[in-house]
Amino acid sequence: DAKTTQPTSMDCAEGRAANLPCNHSTISGNEYVYWYRQIHSQGPQYIIHGLKNNETNEMASLIITEDRKSSTLILPHATLRDTAVYYCIVRVAHGAGSYQLTFGKGTKLSVIP
Amino acid sequence: DAGVIQSPRHEVTEMGQEVTLRCKPISGHDYLFWYRQTMMRGLELLIYFNNNVPIDDSGMPEDRFSAKMPNASFSTLKIQPSEPRDSAVYFCASTPSPPGANVLTFGAGSRLTVL
Numbered sequence: 001d002a003k004t005t006q007p008t009s010m011d012c013a014e015g016r017a018a019n020l021p022c023n024h025s026t027i028s029g030n031e032y033v034y035w036y037r038q039i040h041s042q043g044p045q046y047i048i049h050g051l052k053n054n055e056t057n058e059m060a061s062l063i064i065t066e067d068r069k070s071s072t073l074i075l076p077h078a079t080l081r082d083t084a085v086y087y088c089i090v091r092v093a094h095g096a097g098s099y100q101l102t103f104g105k106g107t108k109l110s111v112i113p
Numbered sequence: 114d115a116g117v118i119q120s121p122r123h124e125v126t127e128m129g130q131e132v133t134l135r136c137k138p139i140s141g142h143d144y145l146f147w148y149r150q151t152m153m154r155g156l157e158l159l160i161y162f163n164n165n166v167p168i169d170d171s172g173m174p175e176d177r178f179s180a181k182m183p184n185a186s187f188s189t190l191k192i193q194p195s196e197p198r199d200s201a202v203y204f205c206a207s208t209p210s211p212p213g214a215n216v217l218t219f220g221a222g223s224r225l226t227v228l
Contacts, residue, residue, distance in 0.1 A: 034215055043117075043204050043219030044156070093214045099144055100169065101215060103156035 004088045009108040012082075018075040020107050022088030025069040032093050033064060034101070035073045037084040044087065044103070047073065051093075078111045085109070117220035119205050125226045131193040134223045136205030137186055146217065147180055147190050148204040156204075162188065195227045 005023040012018040024033065034049040048055055048062045050071075055062045061074040075082055087106040118137040126132055138145045146161040160170040165182045173180070177196070182188040192199055202224050206217040 032215070036217075041222075043206070043222050044217070045219070046216050049215065091215055093211070099146070099161060099208070099215060100158055101217065102158070103148075105155060 004090055004104055006086075006088050006104065006107045008105070009110070011110050011112055012075075012078045014080060014111050014113050015077055018078040018082065018109060018111070020073040020075075020086050020088075020109065021070065022073070023070045024088070024090045027068050027090050028092075030092050031090045033062065033068075033071050034089040034091060035060070035062065036087045036089065036103070037082075038087070038106070039081075039084040047086075078109075080111050080113065083109060083111045117205055117207055117218050119203075119220035119223050121223055122221065123224045123226075125228065126195055127228050128196055129194045130227075131191065132195045132199075132225060132227075134190040134203050134205075134225070136188045136190070136220060138188070138205070138207030139218055140186065141209060142207035142218075143210045144208045145182060145188050146206040146208075147188070148206065148219075149201045150204065150222075151201045159190070192225075195225075197227045200225055200227050 032049050032051050035047040036044045037047055038044045047059050048057055050062045050064055064071045085106040085108050087103050089101050120135045144163050147159040148156050149159055150156045159172045160180045161168055162182045178192055180190045202222045204219050204222045206219040208217045
């Protein structure tokens with residue numbers, strides 16, 4: 001799997017956009033970028049994933065650079081409930097062993113009132 | 114759907130006792146995963162099943178751990194005998210076959226404390 005690098009922690013003011021970066025410079029052409037988050041005392045929650053095009057859903061937007069070596073998860077209007085650890089994971093979508101997601105340490109996002 | 118259901122939510126036991134954790138995946142999901150989370154090691158994949166068959170158990174720490182999936186709607190993770198270092202939160206997750214690949218739905222977890 002491609003290795004990912006995320007900042008240990010970040011703060012964001014409530015109501016502002018939260019931009020969480022992830023570096024994955026060794027990503028392969030068939031590897032997707034996945035984002036999950038884990039709110040305290042809960043199981044991880046899937047947020048979004050993408051291959052090379054920018055993606056948006058009801059939770060967030062995912063911006064992947066043209067060279068695919070980095071990406072940014074954007075929470076457009078952060079709320080206190082978005083305080084969580086955010087994990088960036090790179091993995092092939094299909095094929096042998098594709099389901100073995102490896103969670104790193106992630107970024108601890110604190111949304112400040 | 115009620116999501117992935119795990120039981121018990123909390124378990125406190127003494128060293129040497131047998132512990133059984135249970136999981137009911139989302140109906141129709143062909144893949145089931147067991148993860149363990151500790152402060153020191155983070156989230157670790159222990160084992161996963163496809164269509165009730167164990168595919169990869171390389172993450173199972175030692176022979177004291179065993180997992181079964183007797184049918185599509187039920188899985189167990191058993192620790193016998195338990196040790197204090199097994200204290201952790203154990204998560205179960207499920208996902209359908211592609212196109213849901215890697216979009217896992219996790220349960221709320223079972224917090225195990227071994228005294």
